[in-house]
Amino acid sequence: MTPTEDDTSTGLPWPRSWRGVYVLVLAVFAAWVGLLAALSRMFP
Amino acid sequence: MNALDYAILVGTMLAIAAYALWNTRGRHDLNRYLKGRDGTGWLTIGLSVMATQASTITFLSTPGQGYESGLGFVQNYFGAPLALVVIAVVFLPIYRRLKVYTAYEYLGHRFDAKTRLLGAGLFLVQRGLGAGITIYAPAIVLSTVMGWRLDVTIVCSGLLVVAYTVAGGCDAVSLTQKYQIGVIFAGMVAAFFVLVSRMPAGLTFSDTLSLAGGFHKLEAVDFSTSLDRRYTVWSGTLGGMFLALSYFGTDQSQVQRYLSGASLRESRLGLMFNALFKIPMQFFILLLGVLIFVFYQFERPPVYFNKSAWSLQASRAAGGRLEALDREFTAAHSGEKADLEAWLRARHSGDRSGEAAARAAAVAAHGRVEAVRAETRAALDAASPGTRANDADYVFITFILDHLPHGLIGLLVTTFFAAALSSKAGELNALGSTTTVDVYRHLLRREASDAHYVVASKCFTAFWGLVAIAFALFANLAENLIQAVNILGSIFYGVVLGLFLVAFFLKRVGGTAVFWSALASQALVFVLYFSLGISYLWYNVIGCVACMALSLALQAAIGRGSGAQPQPA
Numbered sequence: 306m307t308p309t310e311d312d313t314s315t316g317l318p319w320p321r322s323w324r325g326v327y328v329l330v331l332a333v334f335a336a337w338v339g340l341l342a343a344l345s346r347m348f349p
Numbered sequence: 350m351n352a353l354d355y356a357i358l359v360g361t362m363l364a365i366a367a368y369a370l371w372n373t374r375g376r377h378d379l380n381r382y383l384k385g386r387d388g389t390g391w392l393t394i395g396l397s398v399m400a401t402q403a404s405t406i407t408f409l410s411t412p413g414q415g416y417e418s419g420l421g422f423v424q425n426y427f428g429a430p431l432a433l434v435v436i437a438v439v440f441l442p443i444y445r446r447l448k449v450y451t452a453y454e455y456l457g458h459r460f461d462a463k464t465r466l467l468g469a470g471l472f473l474v475q476r477g478l479g480a481g482i483t484i485y486a487p488a489i490v491l492s493t494v495m496g497w498r499l500d501v502t503i504v505c506s507g508l509l510v511v512a513y514t515v516a517g518g519c520d521a522v523s524l525t526q527k528y529q530i531g532v533i534f535a536g537m538v539a540a541f542f543v544l545v546s547r548m549p550a551g552l553t554f555s556d557t558l559s560l561a562g563g564f565h566k567l568e569a570v571d572f573s574t575s576l577d578r579r580y581t582v583w584s585g586t587l588g589g590m591f592l593a594l595s596y597f598g599t600d601q602s603q604v605q606r607y608l609s610g611a612s613l614r615e616s617r618l619g620l621m622f623n624a625l626f627k628i629p630m631q632f633f634i635l636l637l638g639v640l641i642f643v644f645y646q647f648e649r650p651p652v653y654f655n656k657s658a659w660s661l662q663a664s665r666a667a668g669g670r671l672e673a674l675d676r677e678f679t680a681a682h683s684g685e686k687a688d689l690e691a692w693l694r695a696r697h698s699g700d701r702s703g704e705a706a707a708r709a710a711a712v713a714a715h716g717r718v719e720a721v722r723a724e725t726r727a728a729l730d731a732a733s734p735g736t737r738a739n740d741a742d743y744v745f746i747t748f749i750l751d752h753l754p755h756g757l758i759g760l761l762v763t764t765f766f767a768a769a770l771s772s773k774a775g776e777l778n779a780l781g782s783t784t785t786v787d788v789y790r791h792l793l794r795r796e797a798s799d800a801h802y803v804v805a806s807k808c809f810t811a812f813w814g815l816v817a818i819a820f821a822l823f824a825n826l827a828e829n830l831i832q833a834v835n836i837l838g839s840i841f842y843g844v845v846l847g848l849f850l851v852a853f854f855l856k857r858v859g860g861t862a863v864f865w866s867a868l869a870s871q872a873l874v875f876v877l878y879f880s881l882g883i884s885y886l887w888y889n890v891i892g893c894v895a896c897m898a899l900s901l902a903l904q905a906a907i908g909r910g911s912g913a914q915p916q917p918a
Contacts, residue, residue, distance in 0.1 A: 316614055323617070327434050330624045334430040337628045338582070341423065341569035348562025 350495065350750075354759030361532060361763045362770070366513045369525045373517030379799040382518035382806060383450050383782050385609035393523055394619025397606045398597070399626070400526035400533075401775030405487035405768040406834055408537065408634065413654075413741035415638020416645075419566035424580045425835065425886070426631045428590025429597075433624035436598045437617045439853055444604065445613050450786045451779075452604040452849070459852040460860035462791070467864055468848050469787035471871070472601055473780060475841040477813060480776045481820025482834055486742075487769045488821060491762070493657045494746045503821045510770045511814030514777045515807045519609055522774040529767035536764030537634065539757055540749065544640050547752060549647045556693060557643050563708050564715060566639045569632075576883045588886025591893050592835070595842035597623075599849050602779035641748050646689055646715075648752075652678040652725050654743035659729065667732035674728060678721045685714035773817070781810030839885045840878055843892020844871045850893065851900045858904045866899035 313322070320326050350358075376382045414422045449455050453472065457465030484507050492499040513521050548557060561567050571581045578584070597603045597620070610616030652675050653659040663671045692707035726740065749761045785806040794801075844867050851863045874892045878885075 314614070315618065317618075323437075326617075326621055327438070330430050330434055330621055333625055334427075334628065337632075338427065338570065341420070341632070344420075344558075345568050345570055348558050348567045 350758055350762065351755050353755050354762065357756065357759030358763045358766065362509065362766055365525050365528045365532075365767070366509055366770075368528070369513045369517050369521040372524055373521040376518055376520070377800045377803055379802045379806075381520065382803045383605070383786070385519035385523055388611045389523060389609045389615065390611060391615040391618035391622065393527055394607050394610050394616060395622030396530045397523045397526045397609075397775070398603060398619055398623050399630075400530045400768075400771040401602055401606055402596070402623075402772070403530075403533070403630070403768060404483050404772035404834075405765045406483070407631075408533065408768050409487060409490055409745055409765055410742045411631070411634045412638035412641060412745035413739075413743070415566070415635035416642045416744045417638075417741045419561075419564075419639060420569035420632065420635050421571060421580045423569055423628065423632050423635055424571065424582055424585030425589055426593075426628050427582065427585040428587065429593040429627045430624040431586070432590045432593035433597060433620045433627075435594060437620045437624075440598045440849070441607065441616055441620070442613060443853070444608060445616065449608075451601050451783050452599050453601070453783065453787045456848060456852060457787075457791070460863060464848065464860045464864045464867075465787060465791070467867055468599070468845060469783050471841050471845050471867075472599075472783060475837065475845075476600065476602060476776055476780055477816055478820065479834060479837055480773065480780065480813065480817035482837070483769065483773050483776060484817050485821035486834075487765050490742050490746055491765060493655060494743065494750060495762075496657070500822055503818060506766060506769055507773075507814060507818035507821065510773045511777065511811055511818075514774045514781075514814070515810045518803075518806070519605060519778055519782075522771075522778045523606070523609060525774060526771040529771040532760070532767045533764045533771075536760045537637070540753065540761055541633070541637055541640075543753055543757060544637065544644060544748075548640075548644060551697070552643075552647075552693065556696065557640065559696070560646065560689065560692075561639050561643050563712060564642070566642055576887065579884045579886075581884075584884045584886045588839075588884065588889050591846060591889035592839055592842055592886060595846035595849075595889060595893070596838060599845050600779070600842075601783050602775045605779050605782060606775060638744065641744060644748070644752075647686055649679065649682050651747065652722060653729065654740050654747045656743075656747070658733070659725075662729055662732045665732065667728055670728050671725065674721055674725045678718065678725070681714065681717040681721050685711055685718055688714045777810050777814050777817070780813035781806050784809040784813070836885045839888045840874055841871070841892075843874060843889040843894075844896050846889070847893040847896025847900075851897055855897065855901060855904075858900045862904035862907060863896070863900045866903050867896050869899055870895040 315321055315323060315326055317326075320329055411422070444452065444455060447455055447458055449458075451469070453465050453469040456468045484503055488499055488502040488506065491497065492502040513525065517524070545554075552560075558567065571578060572583075573581050574583060575581070576584075607616040607619050610619060651659070659671065662668070688707055688711035692704060692711050695703035695707050746765075749758055753761065785802055789805050789809070790797075790802060794805075847870060848863060848867050851858050851866075870892055873895055874888050877891060878888060
């Protein structure tokens with residue numbers, strides 16, 4: 306099956322590739338865990 | 350609530366439902382009725398996915414969870430972003446390629462008819478019960494607090510959502526959810542800002558967080574490896590990921606939302622929208638509960654938030670004991686407030702040792718307050734053993750009614766109803782579709798016109814709506830409501846996810862092996878649930894892994910030629 310443009314491009318100015326979107330989601334997730342851990346430590 | 354509040358509530362709910370009915374009138378095309386219009390964009394899909402998951406329980410019960418136990422519940426959602434990425438990469442392209450109406454149709458393509466029916470059956474049982482809780486949960490709290498009749502609240506809110514879901518199908522659900530989630534966000538943000546403005550003069554945001562931290566309300570992450578702890582980073586990330594994979598990837602109430610996307614891109618972006626905003630949304634709602642906790646350290650809260658239950662028993666034999674406990678609570682709360690004010694003075698003057706001493710005194714005073722509260726709970730339980738609702742569910746609504754201005758009260762109560770209806774609509778739409786496509790069309794009436802199936806789907810949607818209303822009328826829950834929903838899901842979701850993961854990744858396994866393995870795994874989960882005390886999130890992992898491992902073993906035992914089928918497309 307040939308990938309359509311849908312499969313390869315997000316149609317967004319940034320990130321343009323799906324891989325970029327997934328990396329962004331995982332980075333934001335990691336940032337949230339880090340921030341919540343910092344919050345727990347800052348106000349014990 | 351006054352006339353303005355009622356006008357906002359009734360006007361908003363009826364206007365959204367009427368708009369949906371008008372916009373979706375005359376649907377006779379099955380594809381349009383079950384999947385919605387072709388051009389649904391990513392934002393509508395994203396909001397629709399969010400609205401289906403976030404029921405009234407999310408907005409009514411979660412602040413109570415934050416008030417009682419702090420931010421730790423946010424870990425329950427750690428698995429969601431990871432699961433949504435997996436769904437966008439693996440599940441979604443397959444569903445769209447096969448052009449299925451329901452996720453269980455895929456099981457029929459990949460395995461056989463009995464496995465498709467098993468997947469659909471597990472969904473119908475689990476979601477049918479869950480739909481009852483979705484109606485019951487807000488009704489029990491709102492009717493108690495407002496003094497409305499519980500049965501009338503359940504029936505009225507239930508019939509309104511049944512009416513527009515039956516009439517308009519998937520389009521009506523997406524359309525109403527978009528506006529309902531707008532009302533929900535407006536209400537929650539307004540509540541947040543009013544709450545912050547009502548904090549005592551001189552209490553900065555940093556003081557607020559420091560005070561909340563002093564009472565262990567900001568312990569958002571727990572790296573403990575204990576299986577008994579309900580929420581840890583590990584149970585939330587791993588167990589939560591399996592729960593979210595199953596819920597977003599195989600539960601038709603969610604699959605139907607993103608299959609309505611105009612293209613694969615729109616569906617994917619809708620899912621990624623949720624992957625980005627799920628954790629912050631839950632954090633914000635829990636933080637609201639934590640701030641209410643801080644607010645009530647300076648403003649005397651009721652000794653028992655479910656005031657109706659308290660008043661009822663106060664007028665009976667237990668009245669004398671309850672009145673004494675109420676006086677004791679007032680004294681204990683005043684002592685704690687004085688200690689907290691001393692702590693704030695020491696903090697602002699830079700007196701470190703005084704600050705530490707006052708803080709320790711405040712924590713000890715809070716222990717006395719909580720002891721009186723526990724005694725009150727015990728006295729109420731003894732006076733009325735049948736009353737099993739969790740008091741934490743009444744925290745937020747009590748705060749709203751006691752401390753927010755009229756107009757905003759109406760908006761917040763509208764928020765709860767909007768959330769109930771949006772989530773309920775998604776569930777009913779999915780239950781009706783699955784019964785039509787996987788049971789009725791597949792088993793009973795294979796060849797009929799689109800118009801016939803649309804009528805059948807409307808009848809099944811109405812049937813499930815009435816089942817949910819009936820279940821809600823007889824429900825009685827002991828757990829905090831948000832947890833009750835997750836526990837119910839966790840008992841079934843692991844096995845359903847196992848079915849789908851075998852289908853996607855274990856190509857050698859056929860229908861017979863996976864069918865019997867799923868049944869055995871579901872039985873195993875039931876036995877473990879009633880015999881172990883581990884966090885319910887782990888049952889998602891156990892059910893899924895058991896289903897996959899048993900399928901492999903059984904397929905090896907019965908041989909490759911007895912069921913494995915090639916995957917289409």
